[in-house]
Amino acid sequence: xxxxxxxxxxxxxxxxxxxLVLQAVRELGHATPEEVAEKVRSTHPGINLSTVYRNLxxxxxxxxxxxxxxxxxxxxxxxxEELTHLHLVCSxxxxxxxxxxxxxxxxxxxxxxxxxxxxxxxxxxxxxxCQKCSK
Amino acid sequence: xxxxxxxxxxxxxxxxxxxLVLQAVRELGHATPEEVAEKVRSTHPGINLSTVYRNLxxxxxxxxxxxxxxxxxxxxxxxxEELTHLHLVCSxxxxxxxxxxxxxxxxxxxxxxxxxxxxxxxxxxxxxxCQKCSK
DNA sequence: ATTGCTTTTGCAATTTGTTCGCAGGTATTA
DNA sequence: TAATACCTGCGAACAAATTGCAAAAGCAAT
Ligand SMILES: [Mn+2]
Ligand SMILES: [Mn+2]
Ligand SMILES: [Zn+2]
Ligand SMILES: [Zn+2]
Numbered sequence: 001x002x003x004x005x006x007x008x009x010x011x012x013x014x015x016x017x018x019x020l021v022l023q024a025v026r027e028l029g030h031a032t033p034e035e036v037a038e039k040v041r042s043t044h045p046g047i048n049l050s051t052v053y054r055n056l057x058x059x060x061x062x063x064x065x066x067x068x069x070x071x072x073x074x075x076x077x078x079x080x081e082e083l084t085h086l087h088l089v090c091s092x093x094x095x096x097x098x099x100x101x102x103x104x105x106x107x108x109x110x111x112x113x114x115x116x117x118x119x120x121x122x123x124x125x126x127x128x129x130c131q132k133c134s135k
Numbered sequence: 136x137x138x139x140x141x142x143x144x145x146x147x148x149x150x151x152x153x154x155l156v157l158q159a160v161r162e163l164g165h166a167t168p169e170e171v172a173e174k175v176r177s178t179h180p181g182i183n184l185s186t187v188y189r190n191l192x193x194x195x196x197x198x199x200x201x202x203x204x205x206x207x208x209x210x211x212x213x214x215x216e217e218l219t220h221l222h223l224v225c226s227x228x229x230x231x232x233x234x235x236x237x238x239x240x241x242x243x244x245x246x247x248x249x250x251x252x253x254x255x256x257x258x259x260x261x262x263x264x265c266q267k268c269s270k
Numbered sequence: 271a272t273t274g275c276t277t278t279t280g281c282a283a284t285t286t287g288t289t290c291g292c293a294g295g296t297a298t299t300a
Numbered sequence: 301t302a303a304t305a306c307c308t309g310c311g312a313a314c315a316a317a318t319t320g321c322a323a324a325a326g327c328a329a330t
Contacts, residue, residue: 013278013325013327015278015279015325018278046279048279069259074316088246088250088254106242107242111234111261115234119263120226123262124259126246127255127256128254129252129253130250150306152308185290185310186309208286
């Protein structure tokens with residue numbers, strides 16, 4: 001029995017658009033739907049934005065991508081396996097820094113112990129002012 | 136010299152619409168612009184939604200209200216003096232729990248010490264699964 | 271390869287949330 | 301009460317995201 005394509009393994013049809021959307025998310029790190037579309041268009045100019053939205057949703061449903069909120073606007077997408085860090089978003093300059101998820105481990109444990117709340121610290125960014133802008 | 140109205144103290148004109156928007160934010164706890172408009176309309180039916188948006192922005196500029204992001208959609212507004220808690224948003228049932236800001240004190244200190252990052256933990260919600268939905 | 275079923279796509283229209291320009295109205299100060 | 305900023309209502313404009321639909325394409329069975 002031959003090894004299946006990862007999309008087929010998830011029960012999805014294998015279309016060029018879908019593969020390209022997944023590949024774009026993986027290459028871009030974090031990207032808005034518009035940025036994903038932009039990237040995909042470099043090899044597949046005809047792709048429609050609604051196809052990108054639908055595929056991002058589908059890929060998220062099967063666990064291959066995830067979204068996070070980095071700012072006041074829309075979501076950004078990550079490859080699921082890469083979402084291993086916190087996002088530190090600076091409200092002054094807009095820079096996006098990273099910190100290991102462990103940084104929040106105690107905080108997450110406290111919320112679990114005191115409130116029974118299971119926190120996903122990557123879904124929303126950590127918002128504040130970066131070192132450069134604090135001076 | 137008589138005590139000034141708080142809006143006048145901030146250099147703003149005292150209009151019925153503005154007072155009502157501020158009062159609505161204070162009474163509602165957290166509210167979307169649409170919800171604020173709804174509330175204001177109970178005593179001032181004619182208020183326009185764009186007036187609500189403009190006043191929320193103005194009131195935020197002078198520090199009387201603040202906005203936070205509780206979900207995937209638009210912002211919600213708080214009275215500035217009431218934003219003294221974290222929001223624990225459940226991704227399953229949508230409930231919004233509170234926790235004291237102190238809960239995050241160590242986390243905030245770590246980010247400051249290790250990254251020079253000054254965190255505002257109230258701007259984005261804490262996202263996860265509540266106790267009820269974990270079972 | 272062909273068929274038939276089902277999913278996916280492109281496209282246009284729609285919805286939703288927010289902002290803008292402008293003309294008339296109102297709060298404030300003198 | 302008159303001058304002048306500021307503010308409001310209104311409609312239009314805008315942007316992001318969603319939807320309905322018919323045509324196209326993927327897939328499994330023949
Ligand atoms: Mn914000
Ligand atoms: Mn989200
Ligand atoms: Zn910065
Ligand atoms: Zn819940």
